[in-house]
Amino acid sequence: xxxxxxxxxxxxxxxxxxxxxxxxxxxxxxxxxxxxxxxxxxxxxxxxxxxxxxxxxxxxxxxxxxxxxxxxxxxxxxxxxxxxxxxxxxxxxxxxxxxxxxxxxxxxxxxxxxxxxxxxxxxxxxxxxxxxxxxxxxxxxxxxxxxxxxxxxxxxxxxxxxxxxxxxxxxxxxxxxxxxxxxxxxx
Numbered sequence: 001x002x003x004x005x006x007x008x009x010x011x012x013x014x015x016x017x018x019x020x021x022x023x024x025x026x027x028x029x030x031x032x033x034x035x036x037x038x039x040x041x042x043x044x045x046x047x048x049x050x051x052x053x054x055x056x057x058x059x060x061x062x063x064x065x066x067x068x069x070x071x072x073x074x075x076x077x078x079x080x081x082x083x084x085x086x087x088x089x090x091x092x093x094x095x096x097x098x099x100x101x102x103x104x105x106x107x108x109x110x111x112x113x114x115x116x117x118x119x120x121x122x123x124x125x126x127x128x129x130x131x132x133x134x135x136x137x138x139x140x141x142x143x144x145x146x147x148x149x150x151x152x153x154x155x156x157x158x159x160x161x162x163x164x165x166x167x168x169x170x171x172x173x174x175x176x177x178x179x180x181x182x183x184x185x186x187x
Contacts, residue, residue: 004051005061007043011068014040015075022079022140034140040072041133070100073136080139089139089155092162096132099165103172115179122171128164135161 014036021033047065051057077093080086138154173180 002051002056002058002061003054004047004056005058005064007047007050008061008064008068011040011043011047011072012064015072018072018076018140019079022076022083027143027145030143030146031141034137037072037076037140038133038137041137044069066104070104073132074100076136076140080136080142085142085144086139086155089158092158095162096158096165099169103169106172106176110176110179113179115176122168124164124171125168128161128168131157131164132161 018033018036018040021029021036023029044065047061051061074097077096081089081093135154135157138150138157142150142154
């Protein structure tokens with residue numbers, strides 16, 4: 001156990017608190033959920049930075065970090081959709097969650113055949129992550145009667161994140177395509 005792994009675990013522990021505050025029936029609860037999500041999201045950057053700076057990269061950390069990220073974002077998107085205030089978000093949310101599942105499976109398969117480097121994180125994926133995190137923060141902050149900018153910027157950013165999600169998925173699939181289409185006899 002080291003500091004970066006502790007921060008990653010903290011991100012996982014934050015998930016029930018985001019959900020709890022989001023579901024509370026108080027006007028201040030959604031902003032609190034959004035702030036918890038923001039702080040948890042910042043630990044993603046911090047744990048990676050510290051792991052490299054302190055030479056504390058581990059296999060456990062490499063495994064837990066993306067799991068924590070995906071759990072945090074997926075749970076936040078599911079509760080936002082489940083609340084029913086913004087039902088038109090089901091398409092971008094399905095795209096984002098579906099992409100995460102597909103790319104995780106692709107990375108696992110590529111690692112299995114010894115070609116993990118072929119599906120490294122791209123610049124577009126990093127931009128997608130920033131836009132997606134901003135969108136989720138605004139969506140968590142939203143409640144009926146809130147500032148109209150919060151109501152519309154969150155969904156707009158989520159649709160942009162969904163488009164970037166498809167773009168980055170295309171990049172990953174293109175990089176892996178030669179291996180995906182290789183016949184069994186040629187392996």
